[in-house]
Amino acid sequence: MRRTLRAHGRRTAGVAALALALTATVQQPARAEPTTLAEVRAALQRLYHDAEVATDKYNAADVKVTRQEKRVRTLRAQVGAAERRLTRLTALAGAAARAQYRGGGLPAEVQFVLSDDPRHALENASLARQAQQGTQLVITAVATTSRNLRADTDEASDVLNRLRANRRTMDTEREKIEKHIAAAKRLESRLAASQRRELDAMDTKDANDAQAKWVSTGILGKVGTTTTAAGKKAVEHAAKQIGKPYVWGAEGPDAFDCSGLTSQAWLAAGVVIPRTSEEQWRRLPHIPVESMRPGDLIIYFSDASHVAIYIGNGEIISAPRPGRNVYISPAGSMEILGVVRPEA
Known part of the structure; x- marks a missing residue:
């Protein structure tokens, strides 16, 4: 490979x-x-x-x-x-x-x-x-x-x-x-097309390896599986955006960046949260990873530069990067900084 x-x-x-x-x-x-x-x-x-x-x-x-x-x-x-x-x-x-x-x-x-x-x-x-x-x-x-x-x-x-x-x-x-x-x-x-396929395979392998390591800690046996009415609305709104393109600075309705997606998902649930992933990490209540539930936001990387919404079963919905669309991916596929709860 x-x-x-x-x-x-x-x-x-x-x-x-x-x-x-x-x-x-x-x-x-x-x-x-x-x-x-x-x-x-x-x-x-x-x-x-x-x-x-x-x-x-x-x-x-x-x-x-x-x-x-x-x-x-x-x-x-x-x-x-x-x-x-x-x-x-x-x-x-x-x-x-x-x-x-x-x-x-x-x-x-x-x-x-x-x-x-x-x-x-x-x-x-x-x-x-x-x-x-x-x-x-x-x-x-x-x-x-x-x-x-x-x-x-x-x-x-x-x-x-x-x-x-x-x-x-x-x-x-x-x-x-x-x-x-x-x-x-x-x-x-x-x-070349073969090189792009190989790059995709590298990404997939690394994501799966990281997810497997995360799951092996038994984390999925601890996290919540049910959520509040507002959390459910936020997840449902995020799910409706799957397939829409990532565009930097966008917050819908036709395209999103990562924090544009999460802030709009919670706005649809009636909760106003900060616009950027850094501010979401800084200003929203922090929740232990093992206590998270669907609707909570997972903040990624040490500089809080990426965010996704947790939807349960070890999965997230996120707007990943330019050239990609909003999609479902493994929650543990990237370096997790922490979890925040918009409605806490």
Whole structure:
């Protein structure tokens, strides 16, 4: 399965040429040219992994901008509402003052002297003063709130501008992602059909070996087999996406990346979770692997760069990488970092 290409001159030359083209395209530091299919496979895995890490960072930057845009819109709406209320209160206070002026309002002490009922005059004067004081207090409070909201809005807008600038910087990362993926696809496309079959066989063997090792620990006898209503909905939604292509940065409905699939699956179940695999790992409750149940998310690799939804029976549904479709695969086929539970 892992025979070298050195024994096959034309295949060696082809792989070497692809390696040179690959290095030039993505401008990576010089590496030893792959001379075996195993080395080509390692190069492909590295490219796709780097693309997935960069994708997660790009998605995270995009989420921050979207969230901040919403905050700025909310603050601006609150400022507008406060200023409209202030305008109304000021107008009402002015109208009351003008009405009092037109009505020839007298000072409280004069009303007291002239009134047939001094107690009634005092009550009227007291109520008038309370009303005036109350109105002024409200106007002052609303004016203060309006100033504070404007200050908060200015600060939030500054943060938004910085986040947008960061996202523009991430556009450079976007170009790198696309170059990595394009280079990997070219490398795969130029392999002979027999070489691609051999690469697939390597992937399958490694996945099956890793799954067998994981299952041999007795883990499947410990994990849960039933789930909640929300977990069931999340799994069902993920299952409906099987066969749809992986597209980096996509979250449906026609294509997905790994965290786009898991976040949308749980959104369909009525639970909002972070958009990226890194944030899902960082912010969602961690569950021991032996306690997981269908619907839980398995986070893969030490950098939390991949995520899939566990569906039971030792299997997951995931959007694996560019060039592949959403599919069912063994849960233990990759390095498991841990498990998180969206609804905990």
